[in-house]
Structure formats: C-alpha cells, structure tokens
Amino acid sequence: xxxxxxxxxxxxxxxxxxxxxxxxxxxxxxxxxxxxxxxxxxxxxxxxxxxxxxxxxxxxxxxxxxxxxxxxxxxxxxxxxxxxxxxxxxxxxxxxxxxxxxxxxxxxxxxxxxxxxxxxxxxxxxxxxxxxxxxxxxxxxxxxxxxxxxxxxxxxxxxxxxxxxxxxxxxxxxxxxxxxxxxxxxxxxxxxxxxxxxxxxxxxxxxxxxxxxxxxxxxxxxxxxxxxxxxxxxxxxxxxxxxxxxxxxxxxxxxxxxxxxxxxxxxxxxxxxxxxxxxxxxxxxxxxxxxxxxxxxxxxxxxxxx
Ligand code: SF4
Numbered sequence: 141x142x143x144x145x146x147x148x149x150x151x152x153x154x155x156x157x158x159x160x161x162x163x164x165x166x167x168x169x170x171x172x173x174x175x176x177x178x179x180x181x182x183x184x185x186x187x188x189x190x191x192x193x194x195x196x197x198x199x200x201x202x203x204x205x206x207x208x209x210x211x212x213x214x215x216x217x218x219x220x221x222x223x224x225x226x227x228x229x230x231x232x233x234x235x236x237x238x239x240x241x242x243x244x245x246x247x248x249x250x251x252x253x254x255x256x257x258x259x260x261x262x263x264x265x266x267x268x269x270x271x272x273x274x275x276x277x278x279x280x281x282x283x284x285x286x287x288x289x290x291x292x293x294x295x296x297x298x299x300x301x302x303x304x305x306x307x308x309x310x311x312x313x314x315x316x317x318x319x320x321x322x323x324x325x326x327x328x329x330x331x332x333x334x335x336x337x338x339x340x341x342x343x344x345x346x347x348x349x350x351x352x353x354x355x356x357x358x359x360x361x362x363x364x365x366x367x368x369x370x371x372x373x374x375x376x377x378x379x380x381x382x383x384x385x386x387x388x389x390x391x392x393x394x395x396x397x398x399x400x401x402x403x404x405x406x407x408x409x410x411x412x413x414x415x416x417x418x419x420x421x422x423x424x425x426x427x428x429x430x431x432x433x434x435x436x437x438x439x440x441x442x443x444x445x446x
Contacts, residue, residue, distance in 0.1 A: 154392055156207065157207040157208070158210050158395040159202065159210065159396045160213075161213045163214045163215050181406075183399040183401065188399060192221045192225070198396075198418065198421045199229060205422070205423065212395075212406055215236065215237060215239075216236070218240075233256060233257065241259075241287065242283050252291070259293075260296065261294065261296050262296070270303075272328070295320065295322035295324060296320050296324070298326070300327050301338060302337065305342055305345065305346055308350065322365045322367070323366045325368050346368060347368060353366045385437065389408060389429070389434060390434070391431075402414070402418060415428070415429055
C-alpha cells in the first residue's frame, strides 16, 4: 500500500496568492474540468501577454514579498520552462489531463526527480460524463497505468453534475480497478455553455455517498482515500466545526487575474471585486475587500456566474 499525501495547498497559510496563467496559446487545453476553469474567467478576455520569463520573475517577486504563491494554470507541461515554474511554486503534486504523459513517458521520471509523489488526472467515466468536454477515456486510463507503473500515487478528479452525482461508486470503480488510490469529487463550475450544474441541496447526497465509500473502503485497510473538493464550494459544510473553515477570500487570500489585476479569490475575478493591480511583480492594492459582501462560512464564489 502506498502512502497517500494530501495536497500541498493549505488555507491555513497566512499570505496566500493565486497566480492565474494560461499555458501557451498554440497548445490546446480546453476541457471542461475545474482545472481549466480559469479559461472561463472574466479576466480571460483581458488576458495580458506574459512570457515564461515574466511569469518566473513574478513568482520569485511574490515569494520574496512573503506570499505563498499558488500557480493556477491550465496544463503545466505545455510550458517550456515548466520545471522552473514548478520548483518556485513549490508543488509536491501535479495535475495533468494525461496527454503529456502518454506522448512523453520520460515526464514520469522527470516529476519524480523533482520530488513529486502524486499525480491527479481528470477522470472520464464514459457514459457518466457523456456530453462533457473531457480528456479522452483511453488517454486517461493509459496515463494512469503509466503513472502507477512509475511508482507514483495516482489520483482522479471526478467531475459531478446533475446527471451523475448519484453514481459516485460506479464512476470510481473503474479507476479503483486501475489501481487509483485517491478520489476527489468536484462539482462542475458555472461557466458559459455549461448546464446541469449541481445545486447546494445536492451536496448532502454527495457527502452520504462519500461517507459510504469511506466505510466500505477504509483507508487503513485499502489505501483508498475519498475527498469532497472544497466541500463542493457550497454553503452546506458538514465538516465546518472539524475543519474550522473560514473563507479566506480577500483576507489571507488574494488572486492575480489573467489581466494582472488583483481579486479576492480565483473565482471572484469579476470587475466589481477588483482590489488592485500587479506591477513589476508587486501587489498594489487600491482598496480593501468589503467583508460585508461575503458569507464567511459559505463559498462566496459558489453562485457567481461568469
Ligand atoms: S470564495 Fe469560495 S473558492 Fe474563494 S476562497 Fe472563499 S470558499 Fe474558497
């Protein structure tokens, strides 16, 4: 049984910053997973051109200012300098759509040399994900086999909507059989052209199924780990007492949009929430976030429609 590590990002960090960036334009990465939600960010329309050198300098500068910079991007491996970006961003795990692994198996050794132990793939559970723009089923499976064969812990992000949220086990089963250890259930985020979105009321049902999966596949006996991502970004937070959850947007957390403007969180990149700008790697704030605007225990971004 391999050791399962949790994600390196921690909302306990005191100065967190999300740096939004999209990988080079000639490389296509446009699946509907949350990973690429920033392609739907309102700041995408005003995205500034950033060279890879510029990105690296920004990440250095932010780190020097005491921020734990979290690099939010589309497909990391599409950057020529991904290793450098990766090292500054301090990743311990990586997400990919699987295509780079399949086309370049050497990447598995490369990420291992960089200290990575876990890789997360966006699942494609066939009929349960029908109609969604996701990485091809056979590519994800192949990449998982390669990753497992290379000794990495594999994780899948299973996207949920109204059509599939009652079938968590059926969707996870295929990947369990492939040796996946870590299962993340995420809701599909609101974006233009995306329908059948989950509502807060559906979250309870998802928690019940996850609790059932945890009972049936106990971590200490099976090595399988099940997680509800960001508590579904909903206002239903059964673990609030235990996790001490408090939305950090605009306080301990800021986000740099694709337009080099500062926002309270990567999902709140609408003009009305703009707080300042990034200039030569420096955060310049023009105003403070109006805390009266948010429910500290819910996800403020939950109902925002880009
Ligand atoms: S608004 Fe939602 S996604 Fe953003 S920091 Fe708060 S809880 Fe997290």
